[in-house]
Amino acid sequence: MEKLMIAGGRPLRGTVQISGAKNSAVALLPASLMAETPVLLDNLPHLSDVETLNDIMRELGAVVTWEGSEDTLRIDASAMKPIPMPNGNVKKLRASYYLMGALLGRFGEAVIGLPGGCNFEPRPIDQHIKGFEALGARVYHEGGAIRLQAKELRGARIYLDVVSVGATINIMLAASRAKGLTLIENAAKEPEIIDVATLLNAMGARIKGAGTETIRIEGVDSLHGCRHSIIPDRIQAGTYMIMAAATRGDVVVDNIIPKHLEAVTAKLQEMGAHIYEMDESIRVVGQPIYQPVDVKALVYPGFATDLQSPMTSLLTQTNGTSVLTDHVYNHRFKHVPELVRMGAKIKVEGRSAVIEGGMLSPAKVKAADLRAGAALVVAALTVPNGGVTEITGLEYIDRGYDRLVENLRKLGAEVWREPVRLD
Ligand SMILES: CC(=O)N[C@H]1[C@@H](OP(=O)(O)OP(=O)(O)OC[C@H]2O[C@@H](n3ccc(=O)[nH]c3=O)[C@H](O)[C@@H]2O)O[C@H](CO)[C@@H](O)[C@@H]1O
Numbered sequence: 001m002e003k004l005m006i007a008g009g010r011p012l013r014g015t016v017q018i019s020g021a022k023n024s025a026v027a028l029l030p031a032s033l034m035a036e037t038p039v040l041l042d043n044l045p046h047l048s049d050v051e052t053l054n055d056i057m058r059e060l061g062a063v064v065t066w067e068g069s070e071d072t073l074r075i076d077a078s079a080m081k082p083i084p085m086p087n088g089n090v091k092k093l094r095a096s097y098y099l100m101g102a103l104l105g106r107f108g109e110a111v112i113g114l115p116g117g118c119n120f121e122p123r124p125i126d127q128h129i130k131g132f133e134a135l136g137a138r139v140y141h142e143g144g145a146i147r148l149q150a151k152e153l154r155g156a157r158i159y160l161d162v163v164s165v166g167a168t169i170n171i172m173l174a175a176s177r178a179k180g181l182t183l184i185e186n187a188a189k190e191p192e193i194i195d196v197a198t199l200l201n202a203m204g205a206r207i208k209g210a211g212t213e214t215i216r217i218e219g220v221d222s223l224h225g226c227r228h229s230i231i232p233d234r235i236q237a238g239t240y241m242i243m244a245a246a247t248r249g250d251v252v253v254d255n256i257i258p259k260h261l262e263a264v265t266a267k268l269q270e271m272g273a274h275i276y277e278m279d280e281s282i283r284v285v286g287q288p289i290y291q292p293v294d295v296k297a298l299v300y301p302g303f304a305t306d307l308q309s310p311m312t313s314l315l316t317q318t319n320g321t322s323v324l325t326d327h328v329y330n331h332r333f334k335h336v337p338e339l340v341r342m343g344a345k346i347k348v349e350g351r352s353a354v355i356e357g358g359m360l361s362p363a364k365v366k367a368a369d370l371r372a373g374a375a376l377v378v379a380a381l382t383v384p385n386g387g388v389t390e391i392t393g394l395e396y397i398d399r400g401y402d403r404l405v406e407n408l409r410k411l412g413a414e415v416w417r418e419p420v421r422l423d
């Protein structure tokens with residue numbers, strides 16, 4: 001086990017290249033299992049969630065190999081079987097729930113353990129189940145697993161009670177192989193949903209409207225292989241933008257789609273940071289003084305809940321009081337007690353954090369989930385005069401930040417990993 005050591009106080013300067021998106025990758029990998037011939041995925045991020053999914057796909061009988069370029073994966077699921085997976089690796093990540101939609105669509109059956117991953121609050125999957133049932137599947141809860149069975153999936157009109165990224169994608173996967181037309185209404189509009197629809201369409205599916213609140217899926221009899229490049233990770237990109245502002249640095253965040261980051265750009269500008277948008281990059285120039293702002297985390301195109309924790313750390317750097325409210329996950333505040341250990345003045349009131357500006361000091365802190373970990377990294381980078389913060393719980397951070405230490409070092413940060421001594 002390792003911990004992350006960060007000596008703070010250095011403004012980040014330079015260019016950072018953003019990898020493919022985790023939240024796309026973890027859906028595209030299960031989606032590729034629906035193809036009867038090989039799929040090539042380019043721009044895959046190097047993350048523990050991706051490795052875990054690769055192991056699961058191999059356990060299911062798919063042949064998964066990295067190709068010439070180290071970011072391209074070949075998935076040959078031609079000989080795959082819907083082997084029951086009630087336990088094991090599926091419990092390690094949230095997105096293992098996409099195996100339900102993928103296997104149900106291709107084989108008409110699946111047994112998948114309830115997902116693991118970051119549990120910052122209860123994360124139900126009732127809308128996924130409602131969608132599978134509407135398509136004609138029988139759903140059984142067996143201990144900690146879900147068994148799905150369908151003689152034949154039939155298209156249906158499904159109105160989601162809550163706007164859910166996971167349910168939208170899972171229903172899209174299963175419905176791609178249902179007989180007839182499926183309509184998903186009140187669908188999530190995140191860019192990752194468009195990415196999954198793009199892959200499925202390249203595999204022969206007929207999906208229209210991804211990225212809007214109504215998605216139309218005409219089922220097809222089979223899906224085939226193709227080559228697809230994963231969209232850039234807007235959450236990683238947003239985190240580096242926040243780091244650049246927090247350290248009063250000057251960073252070009254490159255290989256991104258700036259439109260995906262409009263909500264972050266607008267908030268950083270409102271605080272006083274200078275932002276320059278190019279075709280595939282955004283330059284953030286930090287300023288000595290920041291205005292407090294109010295932030296509401298919402299579904300896309302609103303400010304992403306996955307960026308609210310790192311944003312909390314940035315808001316400790318203003319000269320006043322900010323209020324950050326999470327409307328997607330109302331209790332996603334596990335980073336707050338750790339930031340308070342670093343001297344932050346933050347109070348959680350209902351689904352809001354009230355953050356008073358002030359200097360942070362080094363401490364030994366623990367990441368309780370992925371973005372809570374990102375919040376601690378942002379905070380540690382702001383600690384003045386080389387004060388060293390120790391962050392444990394790296395297994396969470398490794399779920400979502402490709403080459404974090406390498407990237408931060410290139411930007412001039414003093415950061416390294418050290419073994420945790422168990423004494
Ligand atoms: C792998 C992945 O892509 N993870 C992302 C995905 O998670 P995930 O897809 O799990 O999140 P959802 O969009 O489904 O959740 C949104 C809200 O709907 C609720 N809900 C969801 C499903 C359901 O069946 N019932 C229900 O009540 C959730 O509790 C939450 O309050 O979107 C979240 C919201 O942008 C992000 O934080 C996660 O990083």
Ligand SMILES: C=C(OP(=O)(O)O)C(=O)O
Pocket residue numbers: 023093094095117118306370371400
């Ligand atoms: C919560 C997240 O991921 P997951 O849904 O995979 O746990 C995240 O990426 O911030």
